[in-house]
Amino acid sequence: MDLADRDAMASLFDQQKFQRVIHLGxxxxxxxxxxxxxxxxxxxxxxxxxxxxxxxxxxxxHLLYASSSSVYGLNRKMPFSTED
Structure with missing residues (x-):
């Protein structure tokens, strides 16, 4: 499914009645x-x-969104922090 297709996404939410969403797309x-x-x-x-x-x-x-690793660059410190 194309996430940018507003009508298709609205239909999906209407039909599925989700309690939680994990966005990895x-x-x-x-x-x-x-x-x-x-x-x-x-x-x-x-x-x-x-x-x-x-x-x-x-x-x-609940919505869980996993950000791209590109956000943190080549940071070697673990765990990653948005402050680094």
Whole structure:
């Protein structure tokens, strides 16, 4: 399913009646975003917005979103921290 397809995502949330959502459908990596900016934005921005809206409108209890490892770069310190 295309996460950027607002109508399809709305139908999915209507039909499935989720209690929790785990979002792992993002495009990772900086290079891909440079080579394919529209596909990257559709997946990571519009797709994520559609998931957030589905959760909001259907009062989803929990949303787990796994961010790309690209956010943390080459940090070798464990565990990772947003402060590093």
């Amino acid at each position: 993002a495009q990772a990596g900086v290079r891909y975003s440079i080579e394919n900016p529209h596909a990257y934005a559709d997946s990571n921005l519009i797709g994520h917005l559609n998931i957030l809206e589905g959760c909001r409108h259907h009062k989803i209890e």
